Amino acid sequence: MRPQLITWKVQGELPGNFRLGAQFAQVSGVSLGMAKTVLEVAERAAPAQAAVWHILPREVPEDGSAAETWARVDGIETEIRALPDGPQRCQPKPGDTVVSVIVGAEGEPMLVGCHRHQPGDLGDPAALLRLALPPEAPSRAWMKMEQALDWLGIQEDLKGRTVLELGSAPGGASLSLLSRGATVYGVDTGAMDARVLAHPSFHHLKVAAGDLRPGMVPDQVDLLVSDMNLEPRVVCQYVEKFASRLRPLGLILTLKINSAKVEAELPDLIHRIRDWAPGPVYVRQLPANRQEVTLVSWQ
Ligand SMILES: C[S@@+](CC[C@H](N)C(=O)[O-])C[C@H]1O[C@@H](n2cnc3c(N)ncnc32)[C@H](O)[C@@H]1O
Structure with a gap:
């Protein structure tokens, strides 16, 4: 075992369809x-x-x-x-x-x-792994969003797409989405970076997610993003509510794993998200994720 490379010896034959299926591995085989x-x-x-x-x-x-x-x-x-x-x-x-x-x-x-x-x-x-944080990025969340979009295979063109991001301040993820042509509604009581605020396709809703009312955002959004630093269980309550109203084509959620209890609850939570997510659900720790995983779903 070495940092970032773990090998196991196996007694006997592995089945032909063997998969490690580790959500914390970038690649396994x-x-x-x-x-x-x-x-x-x-x-x-x-x-x-x-x-x-x-x-x-x-x-x-x-x-x-x-x-x-x-x-x-x-x-x-x-x-x-x-x-x-x-x-x-x-x-x-x-x-x-x-x-x-x-x-x-x-x-x-x-x-x-x-x-x-x-x-x-x-x-x-x-x-x-080659992505590096550009100096103009307002936060490391820029990397997380770039990597999630790459993973989903929708990295090039978000022109004409509408994104609702819960927990958008200071705006690294929003900047990544805006630079690909998306219109972004950012929900956060925190201050947004001046460059994000000045972008013509950015709308800051300076309220907590629980105070977001119909009429503040469009009736339908293409992508629902959450990076709120709340317990995953609470994040999912908000996201499920917004997803049922806004019918997004995709989800990108960061789920913070701040305790062993949260970690233990995660498989069950992911199982429940599969019931209402817009498409297949995948979860993994992307290279830019620290004590968290990213969940994506796309129709
Ligand atoms: C990790 S930061 C988000 C980083 C951001 N996505 C970016 O790209 O820079 C977490 C954010 O969640 C916000 N947050 C926490 N609870 C929230 C809530 N109930 N509603 C909206 N935002 C919330 C915090 O204010 C904080 O700015």
């Missing part, structure tokens, strides 16, 4: 072995016959990997993509076999593994 060179990587990966490969640094500090780490990862990726019959794609489709190559420190062997891509898996974990 079955090991194909270690490799010192790119040619050895290709040998280890050959039985998987994967069209999609992800090359990832072994450890990603909270504020992102250093430029030299990415330079080494990029160098290996370039060599791998130049291999005869080398992989061509980064974005898998459900059912695709994906090879992951975990690149450690200089001189350390690489770990090669594979998994079958399923809905709810990260499309390209490397793309999420």
Whole structure:
């Protein structure tokens, strides 16, 4: 066990459809072995016959990997993509076999593994891990929103879409949504960042979620977001109420895990959200999440 890389030895055969299903893992799969060179990587990966490969640094500090780490990862990726019959794609489709190559420190062997891509898996974990907080972002929530949109696969274009965000101050997530063309209604008694407030598509509703009344927001919204620092059970009471009225196509909720009690209640809560969510529900800890997980659902 090393920081951010955990391996288990298994006695006997794993079933062909084995999935770890860990919500706190960015990626998990079955090991194909270690490799010192790119040619050895290709040998280890050959039985998987994967069209999609992800090359990832072994450890990603909270504020992102250093430029030299990415330079080494990029160098290996370039060599791998130049291999005869080398992989061509980064974005898998459900059912695709994906090879992951975990690149450690200089001189350390690489770990090669594979998994079958399923809905709810990260499309390209490397793309999420490469995101860095821009200096103009009002808060780290910018990263959380960028990563959630990437995960949902709706990152490019939110033009014409309406978003209601509960717990919007100071505005990192709102800025991410606004810069993709969305109209954002931000609900928070806290102060919003001046750049977000000045945006023509931003509407600040300076009230608590419980005081939001019909008429303050449109009759229907496309995306319902919550980043309120309240117990997940309370967040879900608000979100369910708004979802039944505003019929969103999607949800992006951060659920704060501030105690062991909250953690223990979470599976049951997620189960109940599945009853009213607009589409399939997926939960995971994104790289930018601290003591919290992100729940997404999209029609
Ligand atoms: C983690 S911060 C939100 C960060 C924000 N999403 C961003 O992008 O910068 C949590 C916010 O939830 C707000 N909050 C807590 N309870 C709330 C409630 N009942 N209604 C609305 N906002 C609430 C707090 O005022 C706080 O600004």
